[in-house]
Amino acid sequence: MSSMPTHGSEARPIELANFVVSEIRAASLETKLDESQVERVYLPTAAQSETGKLKALVAVSGVRMAWDNRSEWEYQIDIDVGIVFRTPLNSGRDATKDYDAGMKLAEQIADLYRFRRAGVQKDFRIAGVQFGAGGDQPYIPEHISEFNQFTSVVRLTFIQLRGE
Amino acid sequence: MAGPNSGAECILAYNSGTFGSPTWTTLTRAVDVDWDAPVTWGNISSRFSLWAMEVKALQGLTVNFGYRRRAGVSDTVFTAIRGYAFGARTKAELAIADGVIATTGTQYIRATYQFEMSRTEPLEDGCQDNFSAHLTYEEDTGTGREPSWTVV
Numbered sequence: 119m120s121s122m123p124t125h126g127s128e129a130r131p132i133e134l135a136n137f138v139v140s141e142i143r144a145a146s147l148e149t150k151l152d153e154s155q156v157e158r159v160y161l162p163t164a165a166q167s168e169t170g171k172l173k174a175l176v177a178v179s180g181v182r183m184a185w186d187n188r189s190e191w192e193y194q195i196d197i198d199v200g201i202v203f204r205t206p207l208n209s210g211r212d213a214t215k216d217y218d219a220g221m222k223l224a225e226q227i228a229d230l231y232r233f234r235r236a237g238v239q240k241d242f243r244i245a246g247v248q249f250g251a252g253g254d255q256p257y258i259p260e261h262i263s264e265f266n267q268f269t270s271v272v273r274l275t276f277i278q279l280r281g282e
Numbered sequence: 283m284a285g286p287n288s289g290a291e292c293i294l295a296y297n298s299g300t301f302g303s304p305t306w307t308t309l310t311r312a313v314d315v316d317w318d319a320p321v322t323w324g325n326i327s328s329r330f331s332l333w334a335m336e337v338k339a340l341q342g343l344t345v346n347f348g349y350r351r352r353a354g355v356s357d358t359v360f361t362a363i364r365g366y367a368f369g370a371r372t373k374a375e376l377a378i379a380d381g382v383i384a385t386t387g388t389q390y391i392r393a394t395y396q397f398e399m400s401r402t403e404p405l406e407d408g409c410q411d412n413f414s415a416h417l418t419y420e421e422d423t424g425t426g427r428e429p430s431w432t433v434v
Contacts, residue, residue, distance in 0.1 A: 185288075185290045186313075186350060186408065187310075187311045187312060187313045187348075187349075187350040188289070188290050188292070188293075188294075188309075188310060188311065188312050188313070189310035189311055190311070190350070192408075245406070279350075281310075
């Protein structure tokens with residue numbers, strides 16, 4: 119497991135998102151991904167123009183701050199990993215296999231962060247891993263009906279204490 | 283800045299110097315700080331009046347605070363207060379101030395305490411060391427100390 123980044127010249131949420139991209143690219147997942155399939159984006163596009171390619175799109179989705187103690191603030195940073203796979207229009211029943219690949223990748227990415235002991239990283243620690251489309255839904259059904267696209271989101275919440 | 287403030291702007295400090303020449307060392311990583319000065323009341327009612335009347339008997343003073351210790355990081359402040367609380371009867375002074383102690387207008391309570399501690403390690407929240415300081419007796423050149431309320 120690589121060590122968490124120390125603060126460089128980017129904003130911390132961006133450094134964290136870049137770190138998640140590099141971790142997913144370097145992880146030994148059952149689903150083999152090349153670098154072009156994992157990228158950081160600012161605006162994840164709901165409907166992908168590219169078809170037939172499983173992708174993991176990493177974006178900063180939330181930043182919250184609250185006092186932790188008298189000298190430090192607790193930063194909570196949400197990083198969303200959107201797993202998308204848009205199937206060609208004539209896929210028919212083959213789309214199910216493609217969507218299964220999306221579910222598998224979403225589960226692997228969630229497990230990559232869920233099964234690490236919190237507190238291993240000094241500067242950031244994982245506070246939460248949410249899988250799916252909100253609530254109990256593991257994927258967004260509307261994207262399948264509207265775009266022939268499998269979309270699932272793994273939300274990683276990181277916490278860091280920052281003081282002067 | 284004068285005006286209502288939050289706990290994050292208050293100062294909790296221990297005296298790392300002497301009673302006569304204090305050096306107030308701030309507990310920068312304190313979390314919530316509460317102090318309580320409960321009073322015991324004696325009953326002085328009599329048949330002279332329908333009214334139940336009480337007299338102030340004794341007043342106590344306790345300070346409870348949490349501390350956010352960092353695993354793997356050397357922290358001289360924590361080492362000091364842990365030394366008072368864990369397996370020791372050390373008496374130490376605390377100042378509970380509503381602002382920076384050296385600033386004009388700041389008010390603080392100064393007293394001498396003995397300490398106890400505990401720790402919570404919740405699964406999904408930050409770990410915290412909890413301290414409880416109880417007012418105790420100490421004297422200097424034969425004179426017993428009492429808590430004092432100072433306005434800088």
